[in-house]
Amino acid sequence: MDKKLLEVLACPVSHGQLFFHSQTNELFCPASGLAYPIDAGIPVLLEAQARPLTEEEKQA
Template structure:
């Protein structure tokens, strides 16, 4: 289930209030803090305690995946 583009445009990181990148409809990513927020059953889980830290190699891979995704 894809996230609605309008919803995606208003979602923000709960930690720094900045924009998030959608990665393959499976997570929302904050590249500034290197934090990944899961999407469960099409619903973004934007809770700081549910986010996970991302290492350098995964950070680069997530950025590449987000940039290669078709824009809606």
């Protein structure tokens, strides 16, 4: 994930900062509790496509 792109992206739900998780290839937002997939290098920032973070992921 390009670091400069990550700096300008925001969660569409909470408008909070997104963080890249390399193991799952997702962007996650602790504020909204959602993880957004990255498809072919493009973040899919749609709430309907996001998955809820687990309790463990929220605390990490």
